[in-house]
Amino acid sequence: MAINEEDRQLAVAAELEEAARTLAHSTRDVPVPSDSYSLLAELRAAIDSLEQVCQQLGAWHSSVVDGIHYAGEDDRGDGATGTITAAAELEAATAALNAASSALGRAHSANGVVRWYDRPR
Secondary structure (H helix, E strand, C coil): CCCCCHHHHHHHHHHHHHHHHHHHHHCCCCCCCCHHHHHHHHHHHHHHHHHHHHHHHHHHHHHCCECCCECCEECCEEHHHHHHHHHHHHHHHHHHHHHHHHHHHHHHHHHCCCCCCCCCC
16 A cells, blocks of 8 residues: 655655666566566556656646745756746656556557466477
8 A cells, every 4th residue: 555755755766766677677578478467557557656746746846936945046047947847848748658558558458368378388
C-alpha cells in the first residue's frame, strides 16, 4: 500500500531511478516467458504513477507565487518564465506518459493471448 512520504520525495525518486535502472539491465532476457504478461502490467502501473507525478508537479509549478515560493527576476534569470516553462513541459511529459501507458496496455492485451512455454520444448 502506498503511503504519503512528502518528507522523502527526493529519496523516493532516487530509489525509483535505481530500481528502473536495475530493471532495464535485467530485461535483456525473460527467463520465465509467462512473467512477461505481469511485467507489462507492472510497467503500465508504474507509468501511470509517473504520469500522476508529472501532472501534480506541473500543477504545482503553475500555482507557485513569486516572492513566496521563488525569487522572481535575478541575475540568474526570470523565475516566472522558468516556472511557466517547467509547467508546460511537465504537461507535455504527462501527455507522453499517457501515450506510453496506452501503448503498454495494448502490448499487455496482445501478450495475453500468447500461450507461453516457461521451458523450451
